[in-house]
Amino acid sequence: MITIKDIARVAGVSHTTVSRALNGSPLIKKVTRDKIEKIAAEMNYVPNYSAKSLVTKRSFTIGLFFSSIEQGTSASFLVDAIKGISHILDENFNLTVNGIDGVHNFGNIQPQRFDGILVMSQSDEDNAFIYHVKKMGIPLVVLNRQLEDPGIMNVVANDREGVKAAIDYAVRQGHQKFAIIEGKPGFKSSSERKQGFMDSLIAHRLPLNSDYFAAGDYSIESGYAAMAALLLLEDPPTAVFCSNDDMAIGAMNACYAHKADVPGQISLIGFDDIMFARYTNPALTTVRKPITEISELGTKMLVQLLQQPETKPQQLFVNTALVTRQTVAGLQK
Amino acid sequence: MITIKDIARVAGVSHTTVSRALNGSPLIKKVTRDKIEKIAAEMNYVPNYSAKSLVTKRSFTIGLFFSSIEQGTSASFLVDAIKGISHILDENFNLTVNGIDGVHNFGNIQPQRFDGILVMSQSDEDNAFIYHVKKMGIPLVVLNRQLEDPGIMNVVANDREGVKAAIDYAVRQGHQKFAIIEGKPGFKSSSERKQGFMDSLIAHRLPLNSDYFAAGDYSIESGYAAMAALLLLEDPPTAVFCSNDDMAIGAMNACYAHKADVPGQISLIGFDDIMFARYTNPALTTVRKPITEISELGTKMLVQLLQQPETKPQQLFVNTALVTRQTVAGLQK
DNA sequence: TCGTAAACTGAAATCGTTAACAATTCTATT
């Protein structure tokens, strides 16, 4: 393996000069720099990052942490996040992927190993990890889950408004009897989406019927069970908002099983717009949650944090978008 | 940050002794080791990996490379791979995730930065990368795509037999007219699956009707188009094998659009068993491809390669499994 | 032509660890 000293020897300068030339120091004369760069290229020089890291105390690796990669994290979620991040991140940064639940030894999480950390958070169980990272002084951006702490950079989707817009749309289609299948209790996203749901009903002076609030936990199975119960009601709703697409798919399966026509009898609205949402039968009307954009924006913030550690933390919102497909029927008034 | 020298000072020994004690060298007396370990723990010592790497020439990072993370890689694929790998990999290895199409500078791929590399390969376009890695002498395991080169460790699923078993099953259900929607031309997996399909038909002395061989490219859309064409045939097949689940979902959509009942008129078989396969309507009968197992096994091989670089490369096969659900009808004979 | 400031280059220390070799302390045998 070739080092700066080898280059120095060939170029007839000191290795210090080589280091400076290759790192764009303004102290080096242009002709010297050009010569050295040429030689380095010819010799196929690649810097030793361990040595670099040792002295600069930068690791050139960014850690991406999901709550879990074993369970609960939908696949498209993970992929979209990685996509967004690698769009922004410089090629000679390494991106490592981990589940927080797989980190048994917080000792490994230190500034020396990570220049920065992105947490794609889904649950407040991540807080212990998040605060460890913060305590260690590692530049940090938390994505996806809205934090209460204004001291931490946070990028989230505007779930509440997204849901409100979706329900508004269904109201315009003539629906009046709305049910909701709620997300996992205790999750910020669950309450945000529920709020958006209620915002719309209240704005349209529609009643909030407690029978129409069904519990769920974001799993397909819970969507199925909740929908099955809703169908058994004496006066079932005509439209059901499912707090994520997985539950919407479960709900759709329940409708099939109970011979309830979608959208003839029951209109369905999901949340997330996962890849398969457009390929259900009928295709699912849903609220697109822009994970890729969130990840991109979060990465930008992190990069800025690396360059200017004094950047003030903020809470940034990315807009959701209603995707109208075929699961919401137009009702005669 | 605290170093072995700090520990040495407290323990009243040399830093070399500390290094040895903490790395399990047999040269150290038990009481000394115990004392040092205790002090290290008390002082919350964590080794500096850059320094370690610099002298040992090991990076403690394993690179996972997909053909692309932008396109063509199904999400569940990526997740299952990461899962499998992290099951096996020691916690203080870093796992980095990249798309080969995102690597513009092969110079960054050297032994110094990666202790080992796993390539989750989908196309022979990855070969340039694979051979670069091999040339650099980095321990390498290629997953998922069957290689011709016996000099490279390779773990793949037994696609051919898996498909044969699935078609055998459909034959037992009374089907005689089989079509196939093929995978992306040029991909090893496409031809393997096609072979399995033909193996079964030949074994059962069923005719190979050229009208029943439809082109596809693994995308949902191509599955839709191919199925639509098949339905227009004068004498359509009763069973269609789709070379992956995505195309099967496309095909199912085409059947809906053309009012062809699944499985009443058309039986469908997929390949992969993606998460949503069980939630289509009706639920998709498919061949499960054990990506997680492949990744686990591949990682084990890589770990072995790290420890014993002279391990002979082999080609390992992991068995697929038929998952019977509801898209294959039983026919009266 | 000379002096001085500006521009550039170099020597040596440093980062935290491991490793080769040297030195010391035990242990057991004579």
Next chain:
DNA sequence: AATAGAATTGTTAACGATTTCAGTTTACGA
């Protein structure tokens, strides 16, 4: 009690880069 040999521990030099501080050129005005 002396001593060989084994068992421990220590000294010092790497590893490959950056950085501080000192040294050497160059350019320009007097």
